[in-house]
Amino acid sequence: MKKYDVVTSISYPKKGAMGKTGSWRVFKPKLDKNKCVKCLQCWVFCPEGVITKNKDGTIDIDYEYCKGCGVCANVCKVKAIIMEREAEG
Numbered sequence: 001m002k003k004y005d006v007v008t009s010i011s012y013p014k015k016g017a018m019g020k021t022g023s024w025r026v027f028k029p030k031l032d033k034n035k036c037v038k039c040l041q042c043w044v045f046c047p048e049g050v051i052t053k054n055k056d057g058t059i060d061i062d063y064e065y066c067k068g069c070g071v072c073a074n075v076c077k078v079k080a081i082i083m084e085r086e087a088e089g
């Protein structure tokens with residue numbers, strides 16, 4: 001059977017003309033690493049590509065570019081991510 005390579009393109013955020021766009025955020029995703037079961041659903045669905053997966057399966061969120069959309073919290077089945085209002089000032 002013939003095999004095909006699956007090639008997908010993933011664009012990662014980087015500093016552009018608009019600077020560090022995380023400053024627009026009103027709500028911030030807060031991760032509880034003790035609750036996280038490493039399913040990577042948040043990594044798959046984050047529309048900004050700002051969630052990184054580590055070698056041990058844990059994840060990290062890049063707050064310099066995260067826009068606080070809440071998709072990650074919504075797809076997390078174990079509620080390891082909750083959205084908190086950004087501190088003012």
Ligand code: SF4
Pocket residue numbers: 031035036037038039040041042043059075076077078079080081
């Ligand atoms: S969706 Fe939730 S449980 Fe899954 S990796 Fe993300 S934070 Fe962890």
Ligand code: SF4
Pocket residue numbers: 029045046047048049050051061065066067068069070071072073
């Ligand atoms: S709040 Fe939105 S942009 Fe920020 S990490 Fe979650 S899914 Fe990505």
